[in-house]
Amino acid sequence: MQYQLLQKPDFTFVKVTFDQGGEQMLVEPSAMVAKDSAVEMKTAMQGGILAAAKRKMLGGESVFQNTFTATAPGQRLYLAPGPEGDSEVVQCDGSTPVFLSSGAFLASAPTVQLDTKWGGAKGFFSGAGLFLLKANGYGPLFFCCYGGIHAVDIGAAGYICDTSHIVGFTGGLTYNVEKIGGMKSLFFSGEGLVCRFSGHGRLWISTRNPGGLASFLHPFRPVQRG
């Protein structure tokens, strides 16, 4: 299977070219842009009803996922996320899992196992909604976000990231959700919650967050009368 990220970085989408019949790609619903007509699509709840429900409720991913199967070499499949912005690919190598934040999953090889990881009570109760999709196994994993993707290689010093800008990170990292600054910062800094990362690994940050756009647009909505 070959793949290319086209139209980077503002409107990135993915082109997959299958090397042989029988190769598969697991894709988030509605992400398919185009395919050779002989590529077969099958819709299923990955991992059964419970795993699918958990993924939907916790990870924000869909209950159903589509599997595309090539029937001959050279067939193509094009995939795109909903929002404008960048997409990236990471090779799962069986040793280190990759965690994706809610909604960042785009597609993966069927040899990559997907599971939802509870982000911790602290993240949940603070409203940060840090539910993560855990990807482990072998093969490419495609992810996306609103805005650009900025990679930070984290070493001994660690790193701090606004929770609403986290796209994903590799398994060598651990994190704590916390507030920065003092009491005044908590209420007035506008910075909300941050994740403090430690360990070694790579963090992907989105340069925009859809919540920022939504809050900008909100006042322009018509006002309900009566």
Next chain:
Amino acid sequence: MQIDVMYRPAHSLARVLLPHGESIVAESGAMVGMSPNVQMQTQSQGGLMGGLKRMFGGESFFRNTFTAQGGPGEVLLAHALCGDMVVLDMTQVGYFVQSSSFIASTQNVQIETKVGGFRSFFAGEGVFVLKATATGPGQMLVGAFGGVEQLNCDGNLVIDTGHLVAWDASLTYSVGKSGSGWIASFLSGEGLVCHFTGQGRIWIQSRNPTAYGQTIGKLLPPRSG
């Protein structure tokens, strides 16, 4: 201090490299990420009155100061809307900045809020302007909605208030109607414009946030109240 703007133009991100002990002052909510040795402090610059005046100008009451401690550090800053950012080197005359374009500045930059006058406020297109001055070398980071274009004003120039980002304080400006009369101005859809006279540079944004908000906003379901 070094400020690099990456991922230009649509989803730009500014990386500020702070030497030990140096600070950058940023608009609240602009911080995306930072190294753990950077300390954040929230302050109302200019005291209570300064904060209130800023709030009136559509900015936040508080700004955050980021300081690298115990070694160099980095801070990542971004704008809420899609678009480019530019780093302006402080000059002797300083700059005027359209208030929502301000993202950050070095600590020696004094930021003062100017209210664009009763008339502009009343027209709902309040042109709230910041005046940025510095006694020594310093930098300021401004963000745009859309792309940024630098125009040179040699004599006079008219610019739609919704497209303004920043300009050299050597220019004199006045906010007024675009046409010969108020009715013509209203019907033209051009609303308020800024009349510039003198010599200097003006940075404009290629999209108008209000026009964008109106285009999308009317398609959204009504909000209550």
